[in-house]
Amino acid sequence: MQFIAKWIARPSAMLFFPMALILYDFSAYLTTDMIQPGIINVVREFNADVSLAPASVSLYMAGGMALQWLLGPLSDRVGRRPVLLTGALIFSLACAAVLFTTSMEQYLVARFIQGTSVCFIATVGYVTVQEAFHETKAIKLMAIITSIVLIAPLIGPLCGAALMHFVHWKILFALIAVMGFIAWLGLLFNMPETIKKRGAPFSATGVARDFRAVFHNRIFLTGAVTISLSYIPMMAWVAVSPVILIDDGGLTSSQFAWTQVPVFGAVILANMVVARFIRDPASPRFIRASVPVQLTGLVIAVAGNLLFTHVWLWSVLGTSVYAFGIGLIFPTLFRFTLFSNDLPKGTVSASLNIVILSVCAASVEVGRWLYLDMGGRLIFHTMALVSGVAMAFFLAALLRLLKERSESMAAEE
Template identity: 75%
Template sequence: MQRIIQFFSQRATTLFFPMALILYDFAAYLTTDLIQPGIINVVRDFNADVSLAPASVSLYLAGGMALQWLLGPLSDRIGRRPVLIAGALIFTLACAATLLTTSMTQFLVARFVQGTSICFIATVGYVTVQEAFGQTKAIKLMAIITSIVLVAPVIGPLSGAALMHFVHWKVLFGIIAVMGLLALCGLLLAMPETVQRGTVPFSAVSVLRDFRNVFRNPIFLTGAATLSLSYIPMMSWVAVSPVILIDAGGMSTSQFAWAQVPVFGAVIVANMIVVRLVKDPTRPRFIWRAVPIQLSGLATLLLGNLLLPHVWLWSVLGTSLYAFGIGMIFPTLFRFTLFSNNLPKGTVSASLNMVILTVMAVSVEVWPLAVVSRRETAVSPAGSGGRGDCGLHPGDTITARAPA
């Protein structure tokens, strides 16, 4: 018995804490990815306008920004452990509350609260990983965490589409609530404390001073701008693709789910390359080598849609190439930006996440507005004829439909 206790105590930080954090992060991703194929059903169940569908994502991101300013400095002063554990509890309760929603407004409020999980995970959880492990190990561990968590955008739409043939969409949030509860238990048992409590008093003056010093650091500003702007194409795809492919393009939920696989699969492959093949991911030259991949993806996306408009294959291919480049640079660039100064890392992480999430939330709102404004010339599958599916297959085109 003593050997078993010793085994678990020795591996609590190195194994079980990352596992609990991954489960928490994975569940947070699933609240968006599992429900995305059925978000149109959610809107219709509540008799709401379909233009509110992207708000499920944008309000989730808004929740992710709401507490950044507080949680970073708070975790610097009272410790990482109590803050992250409280976040896991709030997330679990918010997912369970979705089962009781009776209107679109209530659903969106629950999504906002669920989004606060981003604050806790990114501002406190990821910083704890960086502080608990050495530089190279932390970068590779972050790549592993990202790879596993990003299975959610791959299997989430597929699983969600399949499950919604048998159960109501609210059941999916019940499943996620159970996952959140398991993650909470894991954090309670295995999460280490990486800061000394009470060394810095919590006051508005000290918090504002720390934030001011962070935003005066040019290296931090460069890293934050690079990371945030890099995520615009990815988040635009997450928010807009259901409207384009399902509501306007006529794809079934399963076809839509399969269209997500190459995009998020590319990020996973890139992270695995960082873990397995790159001996020293801490070198700045490594970041520069990933830039041409991102540019190639953007070129494919833009030129493909200009030369062959309304062919959805170009959107998937270009976004996938771009996603591969993101997966290559994120773990390294995140650590470089986080350790660009000697300020408390909770505050630095909060500042970084506020910049990233602000840019992402704006991009999620801007693109859907552009798409919805063109709904009068919405697209329909070409050549579907009498087929039972939507008629969209690789290489098929989507043509404009006259307004009703």
């Protein structure tokens, strides 16, 4: 561990590696958030069906799942640096490629490739942070990173809506491509290598064996399901809200952008609370206290749409309260699940992201189907409430398993 200690001792690495990772992550978010107010314009320009609008998000998430099986084990064997640097460069090129799209199909292919950035960031970038810092510091640092990155959903729709009054929507992707390239340069000069001892040579048998071991771990499985269920209300909202509020609700792009501010602002506020005020974010008592906040938000969304007629108030209010509740504990849930076993963390992270993105992609499609074909906002938010209740049960099971593991390790000592 001396190589990690030496790197941490370098102030420049402490500062500039997280900054470059944040810029890369921030840019990846912007590919969805800046175009979100104009996605209906994209669909119409390519003469496609409006029902394809949410596919821009679901295919992005599918891209984020596509390479998980490869990148985690690969980074365990060849190192974190070469894998993340390759991903940042691919992302920049995929954003630039949007400038040359002439059909909805080409646009969606570009979105799929852009989505692979999720693989590189979550499976390699975040794991590097977790490996370089101890538990409490890593959780707080991830909360800070998340807080900064989530400014993208706040300013992205507003900037996107404003810029599209002056430039074509494709120019947005050109700007993001430049940001991605700057992030690549930052990683090139500042990213540490936390894998000193390379793993076994890359082989299909070895990869399959590692994945099998991960998916046989009860704590990992419970944590993965808990995190996946917690994502459903937020990701379904991100994907379907343009159809709800712009296409059906009649809001302008600018009005829609403002409705997203309280939702993502709530997540940022929650992460700031964790980073600044919570001494032990891994405390089971603190984690349990967040659950009533989450469920209250989901109930507000359902009850408000059931009892009152308003195009956006109850949906936005309920989703914002939920976002604050889940933002309080997400970095901790990720840490718990990642370190649930002693297997290579690249493989564990890849396994986790495969589960999360599979569930999210499916939930976007289910949410779109429920809203468009099964009754509108009420049943859409009911899906979110069901997932929130299920998440609470799995969270309780996760905490129980962690307690049993801790007691077992203490008894062995």
